[in-house]
Amino acid sequence: MAKTYKKGGGGDTMATFQKQMMSAVTSVAQESQGNAAHGQGVAGWDLMSEDVFGGKKKGGKKMARDADSSDFFTSHGSGEPGEDPDREEGEDEDWELDDDDALERMRLARLEQMKAQHKETQELKAKGHGEYTEIEESQFLKEVTSSNKVVCHFYHKDFESCKTFDDRLRTLAKKFVRTKFIYIDSDKAPFFVGKLGIRILPCLVCFENGVATDRLIGTMELGNCEDFSAALLALRLAEKGCLDYEGNGDDLD
Numbered sequence: 001m002a003k004t005y006k007k008g009g010g011g012d013t014m015a016t017f018q019k020q021m022m023s024a025v026t027s028v029a030q031e032s033q034g035n036a037a038h039g040q041g042v043a044g045w046d047l048m049s050e051d052v053f054g055g056k057k058k059g060g061k062k063m064a065r066d067a068d069s070s071d072f073f074t075s076h077g078s079g080e081p082g083e084d085p086d087r088e089e090g091e092d093e094d095w096e097l098d099d100d101d102a103l104e105r106m107r108l109a110r111l112e113q114m115k116a117q118h119k120e121t122q123e124l125k126a127k128g129h130g131e132y133t134e135i136e137e138s139q140f141l142k143e144v145t146s147s148n149k150v151v152c153h154f155y156h157k158d159f160e161s162c163k164t165f166d167d168r169l170r171t172l173a174k175k176f177v178r179t180k181f182i183y184i185d186s187d188k189a190p191f192f193v194g195k196l197g198i199r200i201l202p203c204l205v206c207f208e209n210g211v212a213t214d215r216l217i218g219t220m221e222l223g224n225c226e227d228f229s230a231a232l233l234a235l236r237l238a239e240k241g242c243l244d245y246e247g248n249g250d251d252l253d
């Protein structure tokens with residue numbers, strides 16, 4: 001004989017069975033999704049629950065739907081709770097004027113930078129920068145110690161390669177004003193030729209704050225070519241820290 005489902009010792013109707021099943025399902029859903037009454041999710045799977053889109057009111061106060069999140073309808077799309085992403089310019093506001101003020105500050109900052117660069121250039125030119133200048137032995141120490149970076153060309157008047165260096169260095173002197181470019185006749189500067197141990201000409205000696213830091217001898221680092229470019233020479237001197245050049249040796253721009 002088939003057994004019937006009984007609740008509390010009485011009744012075996014299908015309606016009672018269905019009611020108990022629905023109660024069990026709702027209970028499981030509540031446990032898995034959290035208890036809405038405590039701000040931990042919606043009440044089971046009942047879309048008719050009054051807190052599906054917000055917390056239940058308790059003591060007149062609406063409780064959060066999720067304790068770990070802000071209200072969707074007050075924060076979505078704005079980045080700040082309660083902020084209106086479509087807010088229009090107020091009567092006391094002038095957004096266009098604010099943009100103009102920012103541009104003006106940028107313009108003034110650029111102008112100050114240009115003034116500072118111009119002042120620096122004028123001060124450097126007063127020290128002989130911007131020109132390729134020949135000096136005598138008696139001037140040597142003053143010239144190499146009065147500027148931060150100096151390139152001195154020791155030349156011989158009868159060497160064609162020295163004349164090529166003269167031409168390229170004259171170009172670099174005008175382009176790289178922060179470095180001073182000078183040249184001296186090696187026959188007329190025997191003391192410093194011996195002091196610096198110069199044996200091969202042409203020879204470029206790089207100075208930084210009066211100290212000889214590096215040198216470029218002949219055209220060995222210029223492809224052993226007598227017709228090297230000013231850009232290639234700039235690249236080699238930049239590698240030695242004599243000037244600021246960010247090119248690749250193809251051009252000076």
